[in-house]
Amino acid sequence: MGGTSNGAYVILRDSDGGKQKTSTDIQLGGYFSFLDVVPGIYDLFIEQTETCQDNKKTQYRAQHIIGVVVEPGKQLNFELRVNEGTGLETIGDPVFEKDDVIFISEKIRILEAQIIELRTMLEASDSLVESANEKTEDE
16 A cells, blocks of 8 residues: 555556556545555556646656565555656665575575685695695705
């Protein structure tokens, strides 16, 4: 659930490009909801809108909220305020999927093991060079 001050279309998009679209309910203060959302990380888009009051039009900027995390069994509530103006307002930072973090962690573990192996080989090589130098000095 969330809220905007006017009747805007709101789109929830997953990382695969799948999306759900809804609109805000002006009668309920601009609230909106999405049903049956699969847990994951989403981007939320609120379209640019305008209102007209006392013959004065007011435009509100479109918003792109990055990294909205939907957890299993939990209802997500937050308040959104659209700002006057035009253009796109971006909020948030990209969030990595858990699988991406695990994949990167595994790569780091492999690289660390390779570094240890290379250090061991370098130490063995240094030891051979020292032995060869000692034999040459003895002769």
